[in-house]
Amino acid sequence: MVNHMVQHDTLDRIYSALADSTRRDILTRLGDGPASIGELAEPHGMTLTGMTKHVRVLEDAGLVRTEKVGRSRQCRLGEERLDDAMAWISFYQRLWERRLDGLEAYFTLQKGTD
Amino acid sequence: MVNHMVQHDTLDRIYSALADSTRRDILTRLGDGPASIGELAEPHGMTLTGMTKHVRVLEDAGLVRTEKVGRSRQCRLGEERLDDAMAWISFYQRLWERRLDGLEAYFTLQKGTD
DNA sequence: ACGACACTGAACCGATTGGTGCAATGACGG
DNA sequence: CCGTCATTGCACCAATCGGTTCAGTGTCGT
Numbered sequence: 001m002v003n004h005m006v007q008h009d010t011l012d013r014i015y016s017a018l019a020d021s022t023r024r025d026i027l028t029r030l031g032d033g034p035a036s037i038g039e040l041a042e043p044h045g046m047t048l049t050g051m052t053k054h055v056r057v058l059e060d061a062g063l064v065r066t067e068k069v070g071r072s073r074q075c076r077l078g079e080e081r082l083d084d085a086m087a088w089i090s091f092y093q094r095l096w097e098r099r100l101d102g103l104e105a106y107f108t109l110q111k112g113t114d
Numbered sequence: 115m116v117n118h119m120v121q122h123d124t125l126d127r128i129y130s131a132l133a134d135s136t137r138r139d140i141l142t143r144l145g146d147g148p149a150s151i152g153e154l155a156e157p158h159g160m161t162l163t164g165m166t167k168h169v170r171v172l173e174d175a176g177l178v179r180t181e182k183v184g185r186s187r188q189c190r191l192g193e194e195r196l197d198d199a200m201a202w203i204s205f206y207q208r209l210w211e212r213r214l215d216g217l218e219a220y221f222t223l224q225k226g227t228d
Numbered sequence: 229a230c231g232a233c234a235c236t237g238a239a240c241c242g243a244t245t246g247g248t249g250c251a252a253t254g255a256c257g258g
Numbered sequence: 259c260c261g262t263c264a265t266t267g268c269a270c271c272a273a274t275c276g277g278t279t280c281a282g283t284g285t286c287g288t
Contacts (some may be wrong), residue, residue: 036235037234037235037236038233048234048236049236049237052235052236068235071235073234
């Protein structure tokens with residue numbers, strides 16, 4: 001009874017946010033504490049505008065939360081804990097292992113819970 | 115800074131392959147056993163050409179393996195076990211939890227220096 | 229008040245994506 | 259050999275993506 005199929009839009013947004021090494025770097029950086037757009041942009045040699053777009057993508061996916069403080073924007077890790085993304089991958093891992101067993105003729109528990 | 119990630123292009127391909135509900139459906143379907151392009155396309159009301167492209171994306175990410183048998187192409191789950199994708203998400207989860215620890219430490223520090 | 233600073237909005241650009249339709253190509257069945 | 263069937267290659271399309279520049283907007287320090 002794995003609720004692996006959440007709202008597709010949510011999973012879409014999370015995975016496509018993660019599908020970019022710059023954005024994964026941003027998350028890693030924010031793991032060390034909050035940062036401004038400028039601080040995030042600098043190590044990538046990117047314009048502020050470009051970085052703002054990346055941060056926006058992460059924010060839309062819930063992976064980053066931002067707050068305007070003074071003239072700069074403080075970015076920190078968001079509320080999305082990637083549980084759904086993790087759960088879907090776990091589900092896939094189980095599919096894969098079932099394939100390894102070589103017994104496709106198994107009663108499938110998850111089949112109805114799409 | 116980020117030796118936590120493997121080849122970033124590999125991760126890029128995996129996550130962007132997963133960032134589409136049609137492709138996640140394909141993986142789920144293939145968990146029940148091999149299928150042809152036509153069998154995969156039919157439930158999505160998609161053209162064969164369109165489905166071939168999706169399968170190609172999954173194959174490039176290593177999530178699907180295909181083999182031409184007779185006049186049809188048999189698609190099955192591939193060798194990529196999503197361990198890297200899973201590992202990266204776990205890494206992020208640890209960052210997130212450290213963020214909480216950091217907050218806790220911060221408040222403790224505040225209390226101590228007060 | 230003024231200038232520097234941090235960001236943002238808009239317009240633009242080339243490449244990629246997700247899809248289509250149409251014309252091969254190659255395998256099967258008779 | 260012939261017709262059908264499954265797939266594929268190619269050209270095309272609109273939308274999105276990752277990035278830029280340039281012109282604001284609002285805030286900070288003096």
